[in-house]
Amino acid sequence: MTTGPATRQRQADRSRETRRKLMKATVECLVELGWAGTTTTVVAERAGVSRGAQLHHFRTRGELVAAAVEHLGAESVEHLRERAERVNGSVVAVVELIADFYASDLFTAALELWVAARTDPDLRTVVVPLEARLGRETHRLAVELLGADESRPGVREAVQITLDLVRGLALANQLTDDGRRRERIVRHWARMLEESL
Template identity: 60%
Template sequence: MTVRAASRVPQEERTRAMRARLMDATVELLVERGFSGTTTTLVSERAGVSRGAQLHHFPTKNDLVVAAVAHLTERRGEELAAAATRLPDGNQRTRAVIQMLGDHFAGPVFTAALELWVAARTDDTLLEAVAPLEQLVGRETHKMTVQLLGADESQPGVRELIQATLDLVRGLGLANTLGDDTPRRRRILDHWAATLDTALHTDGGKK
């Protein structure tokens, strides 16, 4: 390895670490202050990055937020994958899967994504970044839910049940942004898990 190559690696690592801090700070501020209250100045302060360094990589707020969209997509996938590894087997499996999804969509990562959805509605540049990544998240979350439930989508109505499940947890997550709705959410999801379990077994939708 040449001296130049050796010196470049630490710099590349520092740059990646700095960008990661900026992305995490952006997500945190989206949750705390919303899209309109998230500014490049606040992000740089929260990340512990100089304004000059932040502006070098992300000259505008939209540049920063568009990059955060991709970062947030990755965070959401990692969060769900990690939660999935802790799920039990046996007759409580369906309930555990549904509650896991409910907790994810009521969590801060989803709240940050929701702020971006609302902002993208009237911002074409942001929409261009958000829309395809949200479609990706939707497909991957649907696929994961099918796998975790062991559902057979070749059976009539099973795909619709999975989609209804995801629509339900998203809606409950939205309601949670107005105040802690945990007890009601858990009751609803317990009832839905029992309904879903019966439907998957009865209709031959479970492998």
Template identity: 60%
Template sequence: MTTPATARVPQEERTRAMRQRLMDATVELLVERGFGGTTTTLVSERAGVSRGAQLHHFPTKNDLVVAAVSHLTAIRGSDLEAAVARLPQGEGRTEAVVQMLGEHFASPVFTAALELWVAARTDPSLHEAVGPLEQHVGRETHRLTVELLGADESVPGVRELVQATLDLVRGLGLANTLGDDARRRRRILNQWARTLDAALDPREKP
């Protein structure tokens, strides 16, 4: 005999799986069509979820997008973790770190986040959801960059160099949304890595 508890578990799993498909579809459409072109109808079609089921969980586009913000934040975090695991040690480490950050900020997940930033500028409810999460992502990315570069932020100017690195890769990521900018990005970041090595190497200090 099936008890209510055992019957409820599969339903909960199905609901989680459906929400996951909706979140994935929302992120994909933000990349492909932008915020303006992402509609609840397209999301439900892409996710293979009935319109009624989607509206039950997310009655409006903003409900759906706000939920996708947390999902997108988690994807960005896991993508960075995977990229960090592939970084080499020793010589060439700084260049590898900087190039990795450049690739991350030129990735589709950054494009989706960028669409949300722009939309949140004039949408109070979306801004309320996006703002705190972006601040968290910014702090964590800064912390991670300091760790990967072995930077000592107690040294004057080092914190600013780390922040300049992140501002640079974000700017290059923005440029990449208008066309493949990979070759120019690699050249710029290669030069910036040399600048960082010279600035962060304690042997260069008097």
């Protein structure tokens, strides 16, 4: 008996769904338990996926976590783009969206991964290219949302300041809720950025 196209389609759907569940559970574990608590066993249990199925998709913990952060990153970029299309397009509104994007679970999960990778050479080889890709994508998105013309002097630097600043602000939000201060700083910077663009 051969498997027909409908069966193969169902298998592909199931496989994709398993991957998605594993990646979602991984990010939840990173946020709740940190890197040390995000073991493959804990993730498989939370996702309701057998260890065999997990190993079929991701051979190592590093591979799983990097895939999860990359997937969440791509999803978040799409989400940010959709929200940005709904705001009035003012520089202040866009910078606020970007700052909120960073002060989120994505940043927290990525931070756990980045910090673990610093002292783990195997993980580092996975995370360094991921950091570069996410950095490029976020920069491109910021340029697009801000309608920034990077050929003009100082504009590229102003966009980079925006991204490094919101990363710094996201860091200050890890142990305590820094939302009110962040809002004030973001508005102030957005007005300075507006003049630079």
